[in-house]
Amino acid sequence: xxxxxxxxxxxxxxNSSAAGGHMMSILRQFRQQNWQVEFATxxxxxxxxxxxxxxxxxxxxxxxxxxxFDAYVADYQPDIVLFDRFMxxxxxxxxxxxxxxxxxxxxxxxxxxxxxxxxxxAHKAGRDFTREDLSSDLAKREIAAILRCDISLIISxxxxxxxxxxxxxxxSLLHCLPFMVDLETCPGNTMGFSDRKHFVSIGNFRHAxxxxxxxxxxxxxxxxxxxxxxxxxxxxxAYPPPKAMALDNPKTGFLIKGWAENAAAxxxxxxxxxxxxxxxxxxxxxxxxxxxxxTPSVTTPLGxxxxxxxxxxPGVVVDAVxxxxxAAVELYNNEQAWVLAQQKATALLKARYDGSQLxxxxxxxxxx
Numbered sequence: 284x285x286x287x288x289x290x291x292x293x294x295x296x297x298n299s300s301a302a303g304g305h306m307m308s309i310l311r312q313f314r315q316q317n318w319q320v321e322f323a324t325x326x327x328x329x330x331x332x333x334x335x336x337x338x339x340x341x342x343x344x345x346x347x348x349x350x351x352f353d354a355y356v357a358d359y360q361p362d363i364v365l366f367d368r369f370m371x372x373x374x375x376x377x378x379x380x381x382x383x384x385x386x387x388x389x390x391x392x393x394x395x396x397x398x399x400x401x402x403x404x405a406h407k408a409g410r411d412f413t414r415e416d417l418s419s420d421l422a423k424r425e426i427a428a429i430l431r432c433d434i435s436l437i438i439s440x441x442x443x444x445x446x447x448x449x450x451x452x453x454x455s456l457l458h459c460l461p462f463m464v465d466l467e468t469c470p471g472n473t474m475g476f477s478d479r480k481h482f483v484s485i486g487n488f489r490h491a492x493x494x495x496x497x498x499x500x501x502x503x504x505x506x507x508x509x510x511x512x513x514x515x516x517x518x519x520x521a522y523p524p525p526k527a528m529a530l531d532n533p534k535t536g537f538l539i540k541g542w543a544e545n546a547a548a549x550x551x552x553x554x555x556x557x558x559x560x561x562x563x564x565x566x567x568x569x570x571x572x573x574x575x576x577x578t579p580s581v582t583t584p585l586g587x588x589x590x591x592x593x594x595x596x597p598g599v600v601v602d603a604v605x606x607x608x609x610a611a612v613e614l615y616n617n618e619q620a621w622v623l624a625q626q627k628a629t630a631l632l633k634a635r636y637d638g639s640q641l642x643x644x645x646x647x648x649x650x651x
Contacts, residue, residue, distance in 0.1 A: 285316070285318040286318070286360065288386075289309075296333065298543075299522070301567065305393065305568075307333060311338065316646060324345065325346060352375060356378060369396065388431070392438065397424075399492070399562065414449055417450075426446075438461055439566045439590070440459060460645055470575075479553060481554065482516045482611065483516075488521065497530070500518070507608055507611050507612060514536060517540050523542075547572065551578065555578065557580070560585050567590070570587065574631060581600075581601065583607075596627065598614065
């Protein structure tokens with residue numbers, strides 16, 4: 284039996300963030316191999332964290348900058364160590380190397396932090412992102428962590444190309460692993476056009492791109508509301524701060540709903556998902572949730588980046604505000620256009636997010 288140690292940046296919260304869901308799919312894949320899996324993190328416990336014991340995964344709290352980890356990892360002697368984001372590899376990687384030199388080291392990047400940071404800085408400065416923005420200390424740290432590990436899990440085809448073409452990382456160190464969806468549990472049929480109403484947007488409020496998206500929706504929503512007076516925009520997400528709840532406005536139908544006990548249910552009952560993402564990286568869990576619940580979406584080119592092509596998008600991808608508004612209104616009002624968009628979701632899920640195939644490839648790569 285292989286022993287696996289996963290060093291997490293935070294405790295997994297699959298109902299709060301795409302990253303949490305992605306981590307759980309990896310842990311479950313390891314457990315399906317009958318591997319012994321332990322999850323260790325220096326993070327504080329949270330109210331929405333999953334019960335790892337119910338998943339057959341043991342857990343442990345560890346300390347930063349403390350040699351107590353040396354004794355712990357030397358005693359556990361894992362065959363495989365997976366670091367959740369490069370910051371955990373920076374903190375603990377050298378200790379793993381010292382005490383368990385034969386352990387296979389895997390870095391789960393989640394998304395490229397340096398890419399998200401560079402785009403955020405460009406957005407703040409009110410200018411277009413350029414490849415020169417990637418020449419940052421953060422990028423050097425992240426690429427160094429990738430080079431120190433045996434395999435790095437990269438979530439999108441776009442980020443794979445960026446690492447190989449721009450950063451000149453050898454492709455043998457990389458493995459593309461999008462979100463793994465259990466297609467057998469995806470609903471075959473969901474609520475129809477006439478049974479749905481209102482728009483939805485969803486995302487953890489602690490994630491900077493999501494908060495920016497809410498602020499951007501404040502600008503966009505009045506233009507949609509003007510054309511569909513009866514519609515509402517329901518915005519869901521974990522950990523909404525007071526400044527977010529202050530935006531709740533029943534008069535305009537701009538409603539901050541906060542935590543969703545069942546994200547799938549709120550996405551399914553909505554007619555259209557809105558995701559006007561202006562910066563970020565990786566692939567977007569909210570848009571994958573929309574596909575699974577067969578809810579057409581309107582997003583930006585950055586929102587759909589690395590998630591499709593050549594497969595058609597199950598909705599509309601558009602950058603300009605006017606085009607975004609027109610697309611949202613058309614999908615909301617035109618049942619034929621809505622059904623055509625909805626039908627593209629299943630094909631895209633099968634083409635890119637089949638968890639069974641992706642999981643088999645991951646395990647084969649690790650064994651290799």
